[in-house]
Amino acid sequence: MEDSAGTGTRRGRPGHDQQAVLRVAVELFNRQGYDATSVGDVARELGLTKSAIYHHVPSKEHLLRTAVDEALDALIGALDDVAATDGLDAGRRLRLAVRSSVSVLVAHLPAVTLLLRVHGNTPVQKAALARRRTIDERLADMVRAAVAEGAVRDDLDPLLISRLLFGTVNSLVEWVHTDDVDAEALADAVTTLAFDGLGSVSRRSDR
Amino acid sequence: MEDSAGTGTRRGRPGHDQQAVLRVAVELFNRQGYDATSVGDVARELGLTKSAIYHHVPSKEHLLRTAVDEALDALIGALDDVAATDGLDAGRRLRLAVRSSVSVLVAHLPAVTLLLRVHGNTPVQKAALARRRTIDERLADMVRAAVAEGAVRDDLDPLLISRLLFGTVNSLVEWVHTDDVDAEALADAVTTLAFDGLGSVSRRSDR
Numbered sequence: 001m002e003d004s005a006g007t008g009t010r011r012g013r014p015g016h017d018q019q020a021v022l023r024v025a026v027e028l029f030n031r032q033g034y035d036a037t038s039v040g041d042v043a044r045e046l047g048l049t050k051s052a053i054y055h056h057v058p059s060k061e062h063l064l065r066t067a068v069d070e071a072l073d074a075l076i077g078a079l080d081d082v083a084a085t086d087g088l089d090a091g092r093r094l095r096l097a098v099r100s101s102v103s104v105l106v107a108h109l110p111a112v113t114l115l116l117r118v119h120g121n122t123p124v125q126k127a128a129l130a131r132r133r134t135i136d137e138r139l140a141d142m143v144r145a146a147v148a149e150g151a152v153r154d155d156l157d158p159l160l161i162s163r164l165l166f167g168t169v170n171s172l173v174e175w176v177h178t179d180d181v182d183a184e185a186l187a188d189a190v191t192t193l194a195f196d197g198l199g200s201v202s203r204r205s206d207r
Numbered sequence: 208m209e210d211s212a213g214t215g216t217r218r219g220r221p222g223h224d225q226q227a228v229l230r231v232a233v234e235l236f237n238r239q240g241y242d243a244t245s246v247g248d249v250a251r252e253l254g255l256t257k258s259a260i261y262h263h264v265p266s267k268e269h270l271l272r273t274a275v276d277e278a279l280d281a282l283i284g285a286l287d288d289v290a291a292t293d294g295l296d297a298g299r300r301l302r303l304a305v306r307s308s309v310s311v312l313v314a315h316l317p318a319v320t321l322l323l324r325v326h327g328n329t330p331v332q333k334a335a336l337a338r339r340r341t342i343d344e345r346l347a348d349m350v351r352a353a354v355a356e357g358a359v360r361d362d363l364d365p366l367l368i369s370r371l372l373f374g375t376v377n378s379l380v381e382w383v384h385t386d387d388v389d390a391e392a393l394a395d396a397v398t399t400l401a402f403d404g405l406g407s408v409s410r411r412s413d414r
Contacts, residue, residue: 033326035242117324119240152405156396164400167378168371175370189363193371197404198359 091151278318298358
């Protein structure tokens with residue numbers, strides 16, 4: 001509990017076991033809901049006692065924080081990478097941000113799913129929501145830049161476009177399963193639909 | 208508890224009070240999460256005692272069922288109306304289904320928000336998820352019909368298109384607030400973006 005760094009806590013046997021507890025906890029949080037899941041549920045799922053779990057992790061909240069920080073760090077890191085990529089106009093930068101968001105979502109699916117379902121009930125949850133808002137603001141800025149450049153339609157509010165675009169990306173957590181998804185193909189599909197629309201490919205060329 | 212119809216239960220003073228309890232309960236469920244909200248929380252919010260709440264409604268689960276049934280009935284009713292509309296080709300039918308889904312989502316925002324966050328922990332929740340799946344299947348069938356007709360692009364899996372399209376619609380619950388939204392304008396924006404894409408309007412006419 002004295003550890004405030006969030007990821008480095010070690011109690012008893014560390015490493016592998018702590019990772020296993022985290023993985024099972026996040027899976028249960030996503031399946032049943034965070035509030036409906038007790039440390040006892042996590043212990044039962046792992047065939048351990050509750051005190052064995054507390055040997056590895058200080059609290060349920062600590063597990064939540066570790067997972068949502070994983071998701072937030074990955075999402076923010078992806079946006080930093082996009083920002084650091086040279087030679088992109090604003091339209092291509094936005095496309096790359098969409099692709100990267102899909103990739104992060106697939107690569108960190110349990111953590112991102114948990115993040116997207118966080119309420120603001122506790123300090124850890126409020127902090128996660130605050131970091132999410134900074135991401136949303138960066139994405140909205142990227143849409144604004146793409147609109148200003150003429151790469152994205154200017155007949156709709158850029159903030160609305162940003163919300164719909166990344167709402168689509170975030171909705172993937174409702175049905176994607178890591179084991180059966182081709183992240184590249186999914187990123188292609190999301191980007192194609194978002195930028196080109198549902199309209200028939202063949203019909204479009206007739207217009 | 209003897210009442211199994213789900214909406215007609217009356218205990219003590221009915222009508223207005225029962226509606227007030229439902230409204231406040233759903234608002235708390237959405238803000239804090241269903242599992243994190245107790246009947247005591249609902250009572251406190253209304254300035255009532257817990258036993259006064261139980262005078263109006265038999266259980267927390269009953270409140271959940273009433274709200275998710277409201278959402279499901281409205282969504283299914285909207286699809287029935289679309290199906291009963293004469294003279295529409297499959298493409299226009301799909302557009303109308305998207306518009307109607309947005310309208311229902313705005314008109315029944317608290318109930319739809321709650322529905323979209325239901326886990327499958329209890330019989331009521333499992334039943335809600337099963338009804339949601341029948342809606343998803345009808346929407347996927349509408350996309351398939353529009354693809355077969357040539358109104359929607361055929362280079363992506365229709366099921367994937369359906370999931371992304373209605374994932375976008377469902378993502379509205381994350382940021383829309385009933386008091387400041389123009390449902391018609393929102394339905395226009397979602398339909399335009401989904402069918403025509405983000406690509407610049409002016410640039411498109413140059414192609």
